Amino acid sequence: xxxxxxxxxxxxxxxxxxxxxxxxxxxxxxxxxxxxxxxxxxxxxxxxxxxxxxxxxxxxxxxxxxxxxxxxxxxxxxxxxxxxxxxxxxxxxxxxxxxxxxxxxxxxxxxxxxxxxxxxxxxxxxxxxxxxxxxxxxxxxxxxxxxxxxxxxxxxxxxxxxxxxxxxxxxxxxxxxxxxxxxxxxxxxxxxxxxxxxxxxxxxxxxxxxxxxxxxxxxxxxxxxxxxxxxxxxxxxxxxxxxxxxxxxxxxxxxxxxxxxxxxxxxxxxxxxxxxxxxxxxxxxxxxxxxxxxxx
Amino acid sequence: xxxxxxxxxxxxxxxxxxxxxxxxxxxxxxxxxxxxxxxxxxxxxxxxxxxxxxxxxxxxxxxxxxxxxxxxxxxxxxxxxxxxxxxxxxxxxxxxxxxxxxxxxxxxxxxxxxxxxxxxxxxxxxxxxxxxxxxxxxxxxxxxxxxxxxxxxxxxxxxxxxxxxxxxxxxxxxxxxxxxxxxxxxxxxxxxxxxxxxxxxxxxxxxxxxxxxxxxxxxxxxxxxxxxxxxxxxxxxxxxxxxxxxxxxxxxxxxxxxxxxxxxxxxxxxx
Numbered sequence: 001x002x003x004x005x006x007x008x009x010x011x012x013x014x015x016x017x018x019x020x021x022x023x024x025x026x027x028x029x030x031x032x033x034x035x036x037x038x039x040x041x042x043x044x045x046x047x048x049x050x051x052x053x054x055x056x057x058x059x060x061x062x063x064x065x066x067x068x069x070x071x072x073x074x075x076x077x078x079x080x081x082x083x084x085x086x087x088x089x090x091x092x093x094x095x096x097x098x099x100x101x102x103x104x105x106x107x108x109x110x111x112x113x114x115x116x117x118x119x120x121x122x123x124x125x126x127x128x129x130x131x132x133x134x135x136x137x138x139x140x141x142x143x144x145x146x147x148x149x150x151x152x153x154x155x156x157x158x159x160x161x162x163x164x165x166x167x168x169x170x171x172x173x174x175x176x177x178x179x180x181x182x183x184x185x186x187x188x189x190x191x192x193x194x195x196x197x198x199x200x201x202x203x204x205x206x207x208x209x210x211x212x213x214x215x216x217x218x219x220x221x222x223x224x225x226x227x228x229x230x231x232x233x234x235x236x237x238x239x240x241x242x243x244x245x246x247x248x249x250x251x252x253x254x255x256x257x258x259x260x261x262x263x264x265x266x267x268x269x270x271x272x273x274x275x276x277x278x279x280x281x282x283x284x285x286x287x288x289x290x291x292x293x294x295x296x
Numbered sequence: 297x298x299x300x301x302x303x304x305x306x307x308x309x310x311x312x313x314x315x316x317x318x319x320x321x322x323x324x325x326x327x328x329x330x331x332x333x334x335x336x337x338x339x340x341x342x343x344x345x346x347x348x349x350x351x352x353x354x355x356x357x358x359x360x361x362x363x364x365x366x367x368x369x370x371x372x373x374x375x376x377x378x379x380x381x382x383x384x385x386x387x388x389x390x391x392x393x394x395x396x397x398x399x400x401x402x403x404x405x406x407x408x409x410x411x412x413x414x415x416x417x418x419x420x421x422x423x424x425x426x427x428x429x430x431x432x433x434x435x436x437x438x439x440x441x442x443x444x445x446x447x448x449x450x451x452x453x454x455x456x457x458x459x460x461x462x463x464x465x466x467x468x469x470x471x472x473x474x475x476x477x478x479x480x481x482x483x484x485x486x487x488x489x490x491x492x493x494x495x496x497x498x499x500x501x502x503x504x505x506x507x508x509x510x511x512x513x514x515x516x517x518x519x520x521x522x523x524x525x526x527x528x529x530x531x532x533x534x535x536x537x538x539x540x541x542x543x544x545x546x547x548x549x550x551x552x553x554x555x556x557x558x559x560x561x562x563x564x565x566x567x
Contacts (some may be wrong), residue, residue: 006567011394012394015391015396018386019437021380021383022383024400025380029436029437032417033414033418034409036414036420097307097308098308100302100304102301112312112315112316114316117542118319118499118545119498119541121499122520122542125538126525129325129531130321132531137338137340174560177556177557181560210356212437230411233517236521237524250414254416264416267416270417271414274412278410278413282408
């Protein structure tokens with residue numbers, strides 16, 4: 001505490017008093033558990049969670065060679081690839097549609113952003129019905145246009161598509177709201193000027209609209225990818241990680257290894273990987289925001 | 297131009313119906329009998345709408361208790377977050393002290409840590425202190441919010457410094473100024489945190505799934521998902537359950553839409 005006067009210390013004391021409730025909770029449920037996760041990843045445990053022997057880097061080396069983990073990472077990647085770009089593109093199209101001065105436009109805005117209030121469990125249960133090959137409306141609608149719908153959740157390739165469609169629907173509300181507010185921040189004069197230059201329709205969309213909302217697009221790219229990395233509920237309700245591990249994404253794998261196989265050390269090593277992925281993405285987001293502030 | 301407006305409305309209606317389609321299906325099926333659901337082609341509207349499925353939900357699972365549990369836990373989290381975030385945001389806006397910057401970054405860092413990465417030790421902690429199957433186990437871990445603190449700090453920074461100076465001259469204590477001036481002036485931001493906190497807690501699944509085993513301590517989300525794993529899957533019943541669970545959050549969306557939008561966009565458009 002070099003150079004700290006008693007006044008500094010008193011000030012810090014008052015500040016800490018106000019921060020104490022938050023700091024206590026963060027310490028108990030974020031910082032200490034985080035350290036424990038990292039610590040656990042270097043040890044073997046009993047089924048109770050009690051530490052038995054030091055494992056060193058064994059769990060991490062096992063991750064490198066584990067077929068199941070590689071499949072899981074691949075599933076997570078495919079899931080993100082199916083979900084994030086399509087979800088953002090759909091959100092942007094709908095947000096452009098909703099960004100008009102029409103009477104009763106708010107009714108449509110509320111309807112289309114309604115999925116923001118829908119929980120993953122509720123969404124997953126509804127889509128489970130829609131994907132049902134005999135009772136569900138989806139395959140019936142497909143048959144009307146001459147397409148024979150698959151047994152969605154039985155086949156590995158279509159199961160991950162089904163979970164992705166459900167996830168796109170669940171995140172659509174958030175995507176629409178964020179992009180709509182991005183669009184509303186674009187000054188009308190910019191559109192006017194482009195129109196005078198002869199820009200219309202698709203050209204206006206790709207040359208003006210998309211660049212102007214690029215901060216919102218980038219924000220959603222990070223937030224949606226992080227959400228996909230954390231996805232658990234829809235998988236637990238719809239597929240339980242199957243069929244043949246096709247939807248056993250990272251968090252589901254952590255859940256199974258920790259709470260069904262009781263390999264807390266191995267599961268913790270996977271949790272550390274999850275942490276690194278999310279931290280990396282968030283840091284990119286922070287740096288991006290910082291730069292924008294600087295140059296504005 | 298008239299035709300253009302008409303076409304826009306047609307497009308909006310079609311898009312809205314497609315987006316809301318799953319919810320509309322759930323609503324429609326919740327009024328159908330199981331035998332009607334099993335007919336081919338799959339029906340869109342119930343031929344004889346009935347409330348049987350809703351009665352069946354009450355007979356099959358303690359849905360009232362689930363709703364009560366979810367409301368108690370979500371309300372507790374909201375109250376907790378409002379208190380902890382107000383106090384912390386106050387320190388980060390009105391109080392000036394050495395070390396503030398470091399502490400602020402400490403708060404910021406919690407946003408980078410996914411809950412799932414700490415869930416194993418958290419589960420063990422809750423088990424060790426005997427909080428499995430309790431309200432406090434479901435609520436206390438979520439009572440601090442970095443996101444809420446930042447949102448509130450932004451609101452507090454808008455409050456004129458003159459009010460602070462005047463209060464100091466009047467001899468009001470630091471804490472008194474928070475209660476009597478800062479909090480009443482920040483109601484919109486507090487509303488945003490409340491709605492956001494309620495919604496995200498009410499919709500939680502993973503944590504309540506892990507730490508509740510007794511049927512009577514389950515929350516709505518975990519409770520209705522159990523209907524999927526019953527021996528005979530009754531879709532009408534499941535959809536009635538889904539509607540009952542979704543109605544409170546949809547009502548909250550309609551009532552607090554503006555607050556919710558402000559919260560969501562704070563991260564995206566604030567430079």
